[in-house]
Amino acid sequence: MHASSGTDDIDASIQDGTRAASWTPMIVIVLAQIMMIFNISTLQVSMDAIARSLGTAATTLGTAIVTYALVVAALILPGARVAQLIGSRRVFRASVGLFGIGMVVMAASFDVTLMIVAQVIAGMAAAMLVPTLVVLVADNYRGHQQAKALGWLGGAPAMGIVLAFLLAGTLTGWVGWRAMFGLLAALAIALLQFSNKLSAERKPMHVDIDWIGAALAGTAVVLISLGTSHLSSWGTLLARPDAPFSILDLSPAPLMVLIGVFLLQAFISWSRRRRELGQDSLVALEVVAGTSERAAMFSIFIVSALASAITFLIPLYIQVVQGRGSFETALSVIPFSVASFIAAVMVVRLKGRLSPAHIGRYSFLLVTLGLALLGATIRNDWSHSMVIFGMAVAGFGEGALVTLLFNVLVTASPRELAADVGSVRGITNNLATAVGTALAATLLISLLEGSVHYELVHTTELPDEVTAQVDLDSISFVSNARLERVLADTDAAPEHVAEAVRINTEARLLALKATFFALAGCALLAFFPAGALPGYVRDSTKRGASSVKDEHHHPTASSPA
Incomplete structure (x- = not known):
């Protein structure tokens, strides 16, 4: 198998007028x-x-x-x-x-x-x-x-x-x-x-x-990435308490994504203009x-x-x-x-x-x-x-x-x-x-968060004084063992801890x-x-030889399906 592959490489190289490289x-x-x-x-x-x-x-x-x-x-x-x-x-x-x-x-x-x-x-x-x-x-x-x-x-x-x-x-x-x-x-x-x-x-x-283009593209990528990564913590529309700032009570996350997409379009337009002027993009x-x-x-x-x-x-x-x-x-x-x-x-x-x-x-x-x-x-x-x-x-x-x-x-x-x-x-x-x-x-x-909040609202197993000691605004994907360690610092009784673990287990899977x-x-x-x-x-085999498009001989030819 290896020998035939090597022969193919040599034959192809001869056809291309080049010598097979290491x-x-x-x-x-x-x-x-x-x-x-x-x-x-x-x-x-x-x-x-x-x-x-x-x-x-x-x-x-x-x-x-x-x-x-x-x-x-x-x-x-x-x-x-x-x-x-x-x-x-x-x-x-x-x-x-x-x-x-x-x-x-x-x-x-x-x-x-x-x-x-x-x-x-x-x-x-x-x-x-x-x-x-x-x-x-x-x-x-x-x-x-x-x-x-x-x-x-x-x-x-x-x-x-x-x-x-x-x-x-x-x-x-x-x-x-x-x-x-x-x-x-x-x-x-x-x-x-x-x-x-x-x-x-x-x-x-x-x-x-093109440093201007680099600034436009780089800023766009940063804004889009940061905006999407903080949609949950900063808010998908209205600003949450963890948001670094707000604009008319709106979360900065979707605004960053919007501005990032705008700057990406500006980068494309700027690059086209430079090419039309004969400059490097x-x-x-x-x-x-x-x-x-x-x-x-x-x-x-x-x-x-x-x-x-x-x-x-x-x-x-x-x-x-x-x-x-x-x-x-x-x-x-x-x-x-x-x-x-x-x-x-x-x-x-x-x-x-x-x-x-x-x-x-x-x-x-x-x-x-x-x-x-x-x-x-x-x-x-x-x-x-x-x-x-x-x-x-x-x-x-x-x-x-x-x-x-x-x-x-x-x-x-x-x-x-x-x-x-x-x-x-x-x-x-x-x-x-x-x-x-x-x-x-x-x-x-x-x-x-939605699943946990729903369970806490509709369950009667956990008393209000226990849930009040848990920060429900910073719920994260954690193991049951870690949850038990957190609840150990609260007034939760063993049966309350067991109920909280059940809620965590079901909510994570859902x-x-x-x-x-x-x-x-x-x-x-x-x-x-x-x-x-x-x-x-x-x-x-379904078309004539003259109608077949080969990507190696016609690299720019393509037709949508």
């Missing part, structure tokens, strides 16, 4: 991608252990994840231009080194503030690294090898999540969560040593960085000029938001609801991650039978079905076969979409726009990660189920927009 640079590139994935995955799989160590709630870890994704999304566009300014290999070394520093700070964190600082550092590094990896693939490979390399880069996240959850879960249970971040710092050092294997073909070039809007490319961007946002919500909610469920450790959490996510990786590898073969539009629609239906199964069957017993099956179905749809959409964007643009494709995909993915995690947490806490159903609805809404993806079918 796969060593691709190993370095994929490891850099996996390094970034391990950071977030470790936070997800070890959230309960980290929360206990730092003396905070498990849901606080969602703030760290959102912070990382927010920084990446805000800085990724100027980061791509910096790569052009000083050279892709130099940026790779600088960003990997900075990421390593962030992991050292993370391993040494003794409170939430330092942990968030570490994620800010890592996010700054990733903002430069994400688009640079796409450029490095274009620099090191040509023709058939480049297409294969892009496929592996697109499938690396699914593969990395499987490894990250297993390794991070094992190390957290045996050694502690800090060991995993120490290993990531060591991996950064190793990548610096092997960075000389990367091609230095693309030399630094003069680039006029922060990103080449040509990469999303077509209907198919815009459909791919929308689909990337939806599937990335859903995936981040799933990988946030499941660890929270396993560790808080079931009270299990990091290793059990890692095992619980395997059905989703393995199915995602398998689909990411297999979806390329389907392109000879189905169009990207059909694959996209079917994949979103699979994600919808998987999320609906989770909402319908999730209980306090994780071994339930239908829950595992639901995870696998959702993962299979997600993995197919990730690789498909990445290939649609890359094959639609020329090689010189590789950095722009990488930055656009990166900002969409990371903004979606921030929004998906924030909205999942917000929806979960809102449903939990909130989780409703959240999964809401996510399923979001996946279903993407079904028809996915139909605008390219409608060609490679090597179709």
